[in-house]
Amino acid sequence: MLVKTDNLHEALLDNLYGAVFLSDLDLTILYANSAAESLFQMTRSKLCTLTIFDLLEDQIGFKKTLGELVDSGTPHTRRHEKINSKITGKSSKIDCSFTPIDVGETKRLLIEMHPIDHFVRINREHALLSAHDTSKSLVRGLAHEIKNPLGELGVRHNY
Known part of the structure; x- marks a missing residue:
């Protein structure tokens, strides 16, 4: 039986283990799920004022990779990347996937971050x-x- 709720998609995203972001092509964060809030110890509203580069340590490597990714339209994954929480100053390691998607006629970027420190x-x-x-x-x-x-x-x- 299909469960119908108004916020089903949001409920699903908020119950994932990995952090999920939606950004524009300038990498400004448009959406962040609750795992993203936990990972960076920031509220959604605060995260949505930042860019992905504000969260990641290897900014030069990411800029090059993301530029190529947007041009080619193919997904890309980076493993064992270091991130820093601007609030706590703590760093951790993640696996990070970037997938270009089309939302209507607008291009967006789906970003998934999975913490691996525990593993x-x-x-x-x-x-x-x-x-x-x-x-x-x-x-x-x-x-x-x-x-x-x-x-x-x-x-x-x-x-």
């Missing part, structure tokens, strides 16, 4: 736990050999 931390912890388990197993085997050196060979030689 990087989980992967790092997993690698540390794996290394710890390997070390533990190695030490256990070494301790056994110290306690019983060549013990199995002595059993086999019955003179």
Whole structure:
């Protein structure tokens, strides 16, 4: 059954994990979802006074990439980009996708940002736990050999 509400699209966007922005070709933010508010710790109204360049650290690289993207009309993704919150001064890493879209006869840019700090931390912890388990197993085997050196060979030689 199709659910009909007046604000269905907004409700869907506001419940996504990733930050979603809509901007014009000058990269002025026209729309930001609630994940964007959380990511940058700014209200929607404050975000909509900024450009995407106000939020991203690698402005020169992004300007070049976005210029090419708008000209070609193809989507583009950048991984492990650093962003800064102007209010808190905190930085974090994101995966960022840019998709040119047509809204009527007007060209816009759909921008998605997915925070990856949490995933990087989980992967790092997993690698540390794996290394710890390997070390533990190695030490256990070494301790056994110290306690019983060549013990199995002595059993086999019955003179």
